[in-house]
Each structure stands twice: as structure tokens, then as C-alpha cells.
Amino acid sequence: MTDGNPDRPVIVLVHGAWHRPSTWDATRAALAGLGYETRIATLPSAGTDPSPTASMYDDAEAIRREVDAVDGPVVVLAHSYGGIPTAQGLTGADNVTQLIFLSAYLLDDGESMYSRHGMDAPADTSGTFPLPENPGLALYHDVPEDVATQAVADLVEQSLLSFTGTVTRAAWHDIPSTYIVSEDDRSIPTALQEVMAAHATTTRRWAGGHSAFLAAPERFAALVDEIIRSR
Template sequence: MTRPESRPTLLIAHGAWHQPSSWAATCDALAELGYRTRVPALPSAGRNPAPTGSMYDDAEVIRRELSGVDGPVVVLAHSYGGIPVTEGVAGATSVSHLIYLAAYMLDAGESMYSFHGMETPSDTSGTFPLMENPREALYHDVADELADKALGQLVDQSLRSFADKVSTAAWQDISSTYVVCGDDRAVPPALQETMAARATASRTLATGHSPYLAAPHRFAALVDEIIRSAPAAR
């Protein structure tokens, strides 16, 4: 059995409109399994004033966070967080594995806009609107009290972060596992399967978009199992 002190640190990139605090329950569950976690705040998300951070700003935050970790790191990205992880982790020799959770696993030259076949707006200032029914899209299988708390913690998301194109794809050189959320109502599972084909391996969870809130201990156990059986680096 792997000793806790030899386990990699988990660096987690939260999704759009979210804050690091949304990952508290899963971080606690991972701590019970012997993992240290870091969840940096991405500057593309925030409020008062509205965020202006780009995807590249987010990627730089992830790079800086990596530089402060001793030993091996596994990077876990959720939803939008997959984009700055893909950009920011490229070339990082300390990263042993990538985990994409219902995350955008884009290739060089792609952005959130282009991946969805949408034209990039000429003006990328301002914020990208939250979906019409976030309770249903993001948290439909999360207990009411927890979902209400999560909804109250949502913030604005810069439009620019969705328009910025990936310049280099970390998953081309670092082994990866894609976790498809089979009952996701925010990122369709069929779209996730398309991105999962780019990963070294894939798994499926029968949950909605936010298993780190809906089932933190079950999700933490899956992360632990993925890390223990991670494919060798390419």
C-alpha cells in the first residue's frame, strides 16, 4: 500500500463561476486518504469588481502554484478548469498525471468558443452569463442544502477566458485520465466522450456535473484509485 507521505500532492483547478471553497468537502475526503491538496483561485472568476482575467492568467496561476509544491503532483481539472490546466501544465516535469473531470480537454488552437462551433466575439470584455437554470445544470443530484449553499457562492466569469485559445496541450506529453459524468446536464456526456478519446484512459461516474459536491467520498476514492493505477507517462 502506498504510504501517505509518498502520495503526490493534488492541485485542483475549479470550474467557471466557482471558487476554491466549492472543493472543501472533497479536499477533506482526500485528506482522509492521505493526500495534500491545493485549490488556487483562478482570476477569471470573481465579483465586485467583475473579473477580467484571461485563460492565460489562470494558466499562470496554475504554473506558479506548481512551482511551490515539493515532490510529484497530480493535477485535477473540473469543467472550464481543464482549459488553463491544459495550457499551464505543459512542460511541467513535476506533474505525473492529469485528471479531467467533465472538463474541457482542448487541443492547441482550440478555445471554448471554437470547440462548440461558435464564432469568437469581437469584444471579449465583460462577463459570460451563467446558464439559465444552474441548480439543474450543475447540481441536480446534490442535496438541497448543499446545492443552495453552492449556488450562493457562484461568482462572475470573464468572457475572455472562454475566447482564449490553447497554445500548447499538456495532455500530449503527460498521461491523463478523463472522468465522464454520465448524468451531466451541463456538459453533455456525448461531448465528454469525444474529449475522453484524447486521454490515456477514461472512467465513468453515474453522477451529474459536480460529483465533488454530490458524492465527495466516492469521488475521492475514485481519484485515489486512478492515481494508484495511473498509466505510465507517454
Template structure:
């Protein structure tokens, strides 16, 4: 078992329309297991994100966060967060493992639009609308009080971040685990399975889109297990 003092730092990339605060319960749970965490705010999500806020801006924030950390790092990406992680972690020398949680694990040349077979809009300024029922899509298996709190924290998401194309894929050179959420009502599990085939390893969870909110302690135990069984250095 990895000693607490030698455990990697866990850097978390939150999903679209979300903020770092949504990960507070899981950060507390992994801290009990000896992990330091960082959840940088991605500029594409906010109350008033810049009209030109891009996936590349998000990737640069992640890249900078990694540069500030001494010692090994494991990067955990959720949902949209998988795209800037794939872009921004490429070339990082201190990242030992990637965890994609119901996340977009795209390859170079792909964007969220192209991956879904959609045409990229000619005007990518402005924001991408939130789905009609985010409670059902994101939190259908989350307790009512926590779901209501999470819904109240949702913000706007720049449209451009969904349209930007990945130029390099970190998972080509860094080992990875894909966590398929088998009862996901946001990203279809079959689509997640397609991306999971790109990962070094994968697991299927019997959860909705946000297990880090639905069961933080159980999710933290899973992350701890994955990290301890993965290489701690490249």
C-alpha cells in the first residue's frame, strides 16, 4: 500500500456548467485517505464566461496547475473536463495516471461536436444552453438536498469550449482508467464504452453521471484503489 506521504496529488477537472465547489465532498473524502487535491476553476464555465473562453484556455489552466505541483500527480476528469485534460496534460512529466469519469476521451482531431457527428457552428461565441432537465441528467440518483444544492451552483458554459478541436491526446502516452457510469442519463453509457476502449483499463459503475456527489465516500475509496494499483510515476 502506498504510504500517505508518498501519495500523488489528485488534480480534478470539473465538468461543463459546474464549478470546483461541486467536488468538495469528494475532496474531503479523499483527504481522509491521505491525498491532497486541487480543483482549478475552468474559465469556460462561470456566471458570465468570456464569449471567447475556449477549451484551450481550460487546458492551459490545467497545465499551469500541474506545473505548480512537486511530486507525482493523478488527474481525474469528469464529463467535459476530459477534453481539456486530454489536451492540457500532454507532455506533462509529473502525471502518472489519468482517470476519466464519464468523460470525453477524445483523440487528436476530434471535438465534442465532431465526436457526436454534429456540424460545428459558424459562430462559436456565446454560451451553450443547459439541457432542459439537469436534475435528471446529472443527479437523478443524488439525494434531493444535495441535488438541489448542486443545481443551485450550476453556471453558464461557453459554446466555443465544445467546438474546439483536440490537437494532442495525453492518454496516448500516459496510462488511464475509464469509469463508465452505467446508469448515466447525460452521456449514454454505450458512448462511454466506445471511449473506454481507448483507455488502458476500464470499469463500469452502477451509477448516474455524478457518483462523486451521490456517494462521495464510496467514490473516494474507488479512486484510492485505482491510484494504488496504478503506477505512481512514469
């Protein structure tokens, strides 16, 4: 999935917490069918062996490396937690033409995930952050059953430290952005998404749950294509 239409930007995909790059496979295939080359930013805060210890800033550096490796225009598409290191890491990335946030944490300067929820960060930031009590319901309630079962099996550990990092300069201040609000999200409440979406240049709506890229990859890829072409 590396050959795309040279007239279109490369899309760098950023997964969320507890996930690995393979979560994007179906949507990558759909985007390839529309002529897009895609690249994946692998976030070191998510992993299995050993338990991850990386910070949000480490994730931000991983995203920036993927972007800097592209010789040409880039659109970055970030999901869920991935919105935080995306905003942190891409200030001054001159080849990024657009940011797309799907059901994502879109934070402003000085905010962390903890502060966004009105909570103090824990004094001890070692260890991992637990999955939702029922990840299948929280993350994949509208995903086909076989796909959702495999997605839950593929989840990995997430460093607690990554959830405490504070954004120092959010890239959406300088780069045009679109926020896709998921209207039936069981993980990030739609009302909270609406608040964060106010930071974005434009807003789109998805009549589904937290993981559109698994629930309906072709339809989601078509929405991404429409967003990119609308600029």
C-alpha cells in the first residue's frame, strides 16, 4: 500500500491507545483503492513486551519522523488518543497540509488528557493504563462481530505516562484541521467531542461508534477522500 496517485497527498495514519498499526489495515486498503499512499506512525506508548514506558512526547516524535520521511504533501489522520501526540508533534511541519481527527482528543496548549477530564495526574506515572472494562462494547460496538473479536484480541498495553503529557504547542493553531465527530461513540462522549471539535477548522459527522475505520472501511475512506478534496 505504498504506491499512490502522485497528485494526492500521502496520508500518515496515527492509531489510538492500546492499538497497533494493523488496526488501520482495512482502511489502508480502501484508501489505496482511491489512489492514496499511506504510512503508519507506530506509537511506542502501546506495546506488549516489555510493558511500554514511552511518553506522549515519544509518540509525538514517532509521528514527526513519519511525516518528515515523506517528500511531498502530507495529511495526518489521527484516532482517539493519537490526536494528542499529533497536535504536539507537528508544529512547524511545513509539508503537512491538513490534520484530520477522528473521535480524537484535540487538546489546546497546556492541556493533558487528565486535565481535559478535570482530573489531577497521578503522582506515580509508572505502569500501564487499564483498558475499558468492556473494550468490545466501548470501542467496537458497531463493528462486525468477527472483526471486533479480532480487534479486541489485538489490543496491547498502554503506558500510563503517555496519558499525562501536556501539549506545549498544538499544531492545529497553524495547520487546517477537520474533526470527525462520532455520534454514537461509547468511548469518548459525543458532547466532549463537540467541545474539542470547536478547535478545528471544520467539522464532519459520523453516524456510528468509536472505530469507523473498522466498522465501515470503504465508507470511512470515502469520507476521508471527500475531506481532502474539499480543501
